[in-house]
Amino acid sequence: MAKQRANIRDVAKESGVSLTTVSLIINKNDQRISEPTRQRVLDAIEKLSYTPSRLARGLPNRRANTLAILVPQLQNAFADVYFGELISGIYEEAAARGFRILLEVARRDYIKRREYMQLLEDCSVDGIFFLGATEEHKFLKEFDASDRPLLVVNNHFSQWDLHHVVCDYAAAGRDAADHLIELGHTRIAHISGPNDVVLTTRELTDAFVGRLAEHGVRLSKSMIVGGEFQVETAKLACDELLERDPDLTAIFCANDKMALGAYQSLRAQSKQPGKDVSIIGCDDIPVAALSDPPMTTVRMNFFEVGAESCRQMLKLIETKSMDGRINKRIPVELVRRASTAPIR
Amino acid sequence: MAKQRANIRDVAKESGVSLTTVSLIINKNDQRISEPTRQRVLDAIEKLSYTPSRLARGLPNRRANTLAILVPQLQNAFADVYFGELISGIYEEAAARGFRILLEVARRDYIKRREYMQLLEDCSVDGIFFLGATEEHKFLKEFDASDRPLLVVNNHFSQWDLHHVVCDYAAAGRDAADHLIELGHTRIAHISGPNDVVLTTRELTDAFVGRLAEHGVRLSKSMIVGGEFQVETAKLACDELLERDPDLTAIFCANDKMALGAYQSLRAQSKQPGKDVSIIGCDDIPVAALSDPPMTTVRMNFFEVGAESCRQMLKLIETKSMDGRINKRIPVELVRRASTAPIR
DNA sequence: GATTCGCAGTAAAATGTTTTACTGGAACGG
DNA sequence: CCGTTCCAGTAAAACATTTTACTGCGAATC
Structure with missing residues (x-):
């Protein structure tokens, strides 16, 4: 002993x-x-x-074999399917390669003290994933064209040169448009995400509107309302759209949660989602399949986004090659269920 | 340079x-x-x-200044308010004391390879929180009366001698019973949690039944149905209860999610929750206040449970004193809203 | 017979701290 | 004037690994 x-x-x-x-x-x-x-x-x-000993091992080559996941401070960020799936994807891949996952919340004072940098500088972590990034996270500028291993997960930025892995939101917008056109809809509305601060949802909207235009369907600005990605705000948004055009026949919502809000709004006005008005969501979160009616939506494989992010991050760390930024798009897929139908 | x-x-x-x-x-x-x-x-x-350098700092005294949160592999464990709040509570307290949080998922092979032990042995981590523990997690036996710093968060075990911090489930059961008695109810039912594998929910049930008995109200075994903590199973459970006693006037559900299931079941039978049948939940998750009708429930401050767990863990690590196990109960509080009413 | 090469392994430096036991000198009481 | 105590700080060991440059040796090559 x-x-x-x-x-x-x-x-x-x-x-x-x-x-x-x-x-x-x-x-x-x-x-x-x-x-x-x-x-x-x-x-x-x-x-x-x-x-x-992991500690001693990391010392000589300054490697912690650990990656950090940084999430913004939102009301229960950890209780969101979206973050949950991304985190699971990252975790799975990291664990398979012997990497640990550190959890960090980007609170206001966390950012002010630049603790994310500390993380890298004191060798706690070999790389950082940032989830839920928006254009309001100005501190990302620090990573602009820097060789610090930070990767933005499922968003991207035109103003800063960063690494990112994103769902193909443009394709999602096009798929949704094609589907509605195919079903014969022309009086269409759109509940968008926070387009002012998130580029991906702008792309979604632009692609959707653009594709409709290609098919000769014009979507006026007034038929696009922002919904902040939440059920409640989407319900209000939908109320507003129905007031502006009581005869609209289809709504494309920028995520499934908001589509559920649209369901509620329709029901409150004694309209049946999927019959009177076609609803198409985006994300394919688990409840989408279980909702009533089962929701037509564009599947975004967030687990895969997380996993791919992790693979890219590991490559970044191994090679340390800074020839170009990571800029990966994950394909999406239309899932046809019962919330959309041919126009009568 | x-x-x-x-x-x-x-x-x-x-x-x-x-x-x-x-x-x-x-x-x-x-x-x-x-x-x-x-x-x-x-x-x-x-x-x-x-x-x-954190790495180098930890080396001499074998301290990583890091704590691990171990969660069971559930369908989207990271997307659950319950885990979300516990994690937030732990995180907050840990961050304030300069500790990092490592995330780990207890998958089957993770357990088989005893990776949780590795974590401690290779000095990656100074302590482990285990969330969502049930009696099926047999590997916990390894920590029975051991001086390894593992803390069970919001559950406890009689068969193994472990550290734990738990909500006062017995008090919750009593509070719920008192409230219903005060309102004059006597035909009462209970939708319980998975009583076979989780001691805390057995305590809840026992305390509830016991207190009713003290007031002279007998709750027969047939009016207690298990619901696995999910909305859907609770809906079925409630259907069953209503069939057994169509005239029951109150149901106590072992968590809020299941209370929402009971709402659904009642509505499907054209009964109004809060009017025809009083419903009382447990947890006070955010949707409880927003539900229709706003839910009477027993508030369990999971954030606080997480925070207290972390405080206890840090004490455990600092002192290394093994005189007795941590066994802390966090008080609960009845929140009166509109889903319970005096009997007519 | 000298040179080169590959094999199997080793010595030693490097990584960046914490901690324990020590030191030289000044102040101070008797 | 001597011994003690305190002050302000230091030297060196310890922590557990990785990595680079080397070594001795037998076999192959010229």
């Missing part, structure tokens, strides 16, 4: 080789170690139930 | 003192350092924009 915990020196002594040899074996860069020696060392590791 | 990053040695050289002095100043155990020296060192730190 001399020692609490075996270290690499103990293993070396036990198996009669040098530290270096043990280290090489642990790190699997061991072409040059012969099989018998290798086996002896592995036995010693087993016997002493040795685990290399 | 000789160096990338200043270290403590650079600071020492710059300010003409020894490493030790700098270290003492950084760690604020610096009674013995004179003010002028202190100032000189702080200036040097500023000038070189020096940040101590």
Whole structure:
């Protein structure tokens, strides 16, 4: 009971080789170690139930083998399916590669103290994922064209040169437009996201409106209302749209939550979603399939966005190559359910 | 441009003192350092924009200044208000004390490989919070009466001797019973949680039934149905209860989600929750106040449970005193809203 | 027979802290 | 004037690894 915990020196002594040899074996860069020696060392590791210290390991090469997920301070950010799926995707991929995940909340004073930088500078973390970024997060400027490993997940920016991985929102807008056109709709409305601060939802809107125009359907500005991505605001938005055009036949909502708000609004006016008015959502969150009627929507595989973000981040860290920024688009897919129907 | 990053040695050289002095100043155990020296060192730190490396700091005393949150692998565990609030509470308190939070998911193979132990053994983490624990998590036995810093958040176990911080579920059961009695109800039912695997919800049920009995109201076994904490299963449970006793006047649900399920069930049978049948929930999640009718419920401050868990954990780590287990109960509070009414 | 090469492994430096035990000198009481 | 105490700080060990440059040796090559 001399020692609490075996270290690499103990293993070396036990198996009669040098530290270096043990280290090489642990790190699997061991072409040059012969099989018998290798086996002896592995036995010693087993016997002493040795685990290399992550702390000490990170020290020489300044690697923590840890990644941070930074989320904005929202009302229960951790209780949102959207963040939940992104985080799961990142986690899964990171865990598979032996990386740990650190959780960080970008509160006001967190940003003011530049703690995200500390994280990188004190070697706590090898890279940072930023979820839920908007154009109001001015501190991102610090990463503009910098070689600091920060990756924006599911949003992107034109004013700053950053790494990002995003769903193909333009394709989503086009898919939604094509679907409604195919069903014969012409009196169409759109409940958008916060277009003033999020580029992706602007792209969604632009692509949707643009594609409708290509098909000769004009969507006037007044039939586009912003909904802040929440059920309640979307309900109000939908009320407003129905007042402006009581005969509209289809609404494209920038996310599924807002589509549920539209359902509520319609019902309150004794209209049936999917029959009287076609509703198409965006995201395909789990409740979309379970809603009544089951929702037609554009599936955005957020889990995959998270996973791909993580793969890209790891590549970034390994290679340290700064030739160009990461700029990956994840494909989307229209899911036809019962909330859209041919025009009568 | 000789160096990338200043270290403590650079600071020492710059300010003409020894490493030790700098270290003492950084760690604020610096009674013995004179003010002028202190100032000189702080200036040097500023000038070189020096940040101590967390990795190197942890090495000598085997402290990572990091805590892990372990959650079970559930359908979108990260997208649940319950976990969200617990995590927020833990995070807040940890951040205030300079601790980082690591996220870990207890998947099947994660448990099999005992990675939670690795976490402690390789010094990645100074302590582990386990959320969403049930009696099916047999691996907890490993921490039974052990001095490993694992803390069970918002559940507890009688079969294993572990640290825990829990809401006072017994008090919640009593409060709910008292409230219904006060309103004159006698035909009462209960939709319970997964009583087979979670002790806290058994306590809730027992306290509720016990208190009713004290007031002379007998709740038969058949009027208690389990609901697995989900909206859908609770709806079915409620259907069943209404079939068994169409004249029941009140239902106590073991959480708010299930109370919402009960709302649905009642409405489907053209009964008005809060008028025809009083419903009382448990948790006071945000939607409870927003539901229709606003829900009477027992508030469980999960944020506070998380925060207190973290405080206890830090105490555990600091003192390393194993005289007794942590066993803290967080008080609950009845919130009267419109889903309960005096019997007619 | 000298030179080169590859093999299997090692010595030692480097990574950046904390902490314990020490030191030289000044003040101070007897 | 001597011993003690205090002050302000320091030297050096410890923490656990990775990595670079090296070494001895036998085999192949010229």
